[in-house]
Amino acid sequence: MMKSTENKKEDNIIQFKxxxxxxxxxxxxxxxxxxxxxxxFLFFLFCIALIIVVCPIKxxxxxxxxxxxxxxxKSAVKSDFYIPNTVFLKLRNKLLPIKTMPFVxxxxxxxxxxxxxxxxxxxxxxxxxxxxxxxxxxxxxxxxALEVMDKRLDDVPLVTGLSYDNITIYEKLPVKKKxxxxxxxxxxxxxxxxxxxxxxxxxxxxxxxxxxxDKLQVNLGTGNDLDAKLSVLSGVFHSLKGKSGTIYxxxxxxxxxxxTFRSKK
Numbered sequence: 001m002m003k004s005t006e007n008k009k010e011d012n013i014i015q016f017k018x019x020x021x022x023x024x025x026x027x028x029x030x031x032x033x034x035x036x037x038x039x040x041f042l043f044f045l046f047c048i049a050l051i052i053v054v055c056p057i058k059x060x061x062x063x064x065x066x067x068x069x070x071x072x073x074k075s076a077v078k079s080d081f082y083i084p085n086t087v088f089l090k091l092r093n094k095l096l097p098i099k100t101m102p103f104v105x106x107x108x109x110x111x112x113x114x115x116x117x118x119x120x121x122x123x124x125x126x127x128x129x130x131x132x133x134x135x136x137x138x139x140x141x142x143x144x145a146l147e148v149m150d151k152r153l154d155d156v157p158l159v160t161g162l163s164y165d166n167i168t169i170y171e172k173l174p175v176k177k178k179x180x181x182x183x184x185x186x187x188x189x190x191x192x193x194x195x196x197x198x199x200x201x202x203x204x205x206x207x208x209x210x211x212x213x214d215k216l217q218v219n220l221g222t223g224n225d226l227d228a229k230l231s232v233l234s235g236v237f238h239s240l241k242g243k244s245g246t247i248y249x250x251x252x253x254x255x256x257x258x259x260t261f262r263s264k265k
Contacts, residue, residue, distance in 0.1 A: 056115055057084045064121040067153065068101050073121055076100035077107070086111045102146040103138070126156045127188035128201065132167055141192070143172045143185050154199075157191060157211075159184055161203035183209065183223045190230040196237075208250070215264070216240060221250030228254045 060077070062070040080098050083089060090109045092098065097106055100121075108120040129138045129152070138147045138156065145167055152158065165174035175181045180203055187209070191198050200212040211218040216237065220229055229249045236247060236259060245263040252258055 057086055057089065057117060058115040059113075059117075061112070061116070061118040062121065063118060064123070066123055067103065067126070068121070068123070073100055073104075073107075073119060077119065086114060086117050089117060103140070125192055126153065127192065128157045128159050128184065129153070130159050130162075130164065130167075130173070132164065137167055139173055141185065141189055143181060145169055145171060145173055155197060157188065157198040158200045159203075160200055161205075183226075186226055187211075187220075187223075187230070190226055194230050194234055196230065196234055213237060215244035216247060217245075218247045219250050225253045228252065232257075232259075 060074055062073045065073060077089075077098055077100060080100070081092065081096075083092065090111055093107065093109045098109075100107060103124045103126055105122045105124045107122065110118045110120065112118050124140060126138045126147075127141045127143075129136045131137075136149050136152050136158075137145050138149065138153075139145045146169065148169065162180060163176050165176060167174060173181065173184070175184070184201070187201055190196075196213075198211050198213055200210075202210040202212065204210065207222045209220040209223050211220065211233075218233065218236075220226065229252050232252075233249075240247070240261065243261075243263065245261055248260045248262070
């Protein structure tokens with residue numbers, strides 16, 4: 001009986017030693033993994049430090065701007081979680097696109113040299129503007145008011161003849177006569193599509209819509225068949241270049257192409 005008891009004790013000792021060995025091996029493996037992770041982290045920090053030292057931004061070139069100045073674009077880029085490093089700036093813009101100005105769709109960052117980047121700007125068109133509280137409020141093709149400026153841009157049509165509730169930036173224009181809102185968007189979209197230069201879009205009390213360009217004005221009627229009317233307007237302007245008066249297109253349709261001109265004396 002004593003011999004059997006001794007054998008059991010020996011078995012227990014062997015099992016204990018085996019478990020202890022397994023625990024030691026597991027701890028060594030865990031320690032090795034931690035060392036590898038720490039090594040990767042330190043290498044990553046070293047690479048970051050190297051990039052910061054080797055690739056600081058000294059020169060920023062800006063191209064593609066029409067309405068905004070280079071200084072405005074640079075200032076906007078530097079104010080949006082800016083890291084003065086060519087590699088970081090490019091990666092930052094790829095992972096989380098940099099927001100610059102209201103009418104900038106996006107920017108691309110190209111590394112020209114280790115210390116030089118070129119920022120390519122892609123601007124959205126201003127569909128039109130309205131005069132409000134002594135300033136000009138510019139809106140996009142969907143009718144959202146995006147920017148307030150003191151100056152009037154010559155190649156952006158001014159919308160007149162309508163009244164508005166309180167205007168809030170980044171919200172749609174609060175046109176009191178709701179039926180005119182879709183017509184504003186339709187006309188400004190067609191102006192852009194047909195590459196027309198219009199000075200003013202006027203909504204009259206009687207419901208007629210006038211377009212003004214230099215010394216000419218165009219009566220579009222109440223705004224029917226706008227696609228057909230504005231598609232030929234460029235040619236009409238060309239044929240009446242240098243003249244002054246009113247072009248009547250209120251009766252113009254696809255099937256009845258009636259245009260009359262009354263010269264202003």
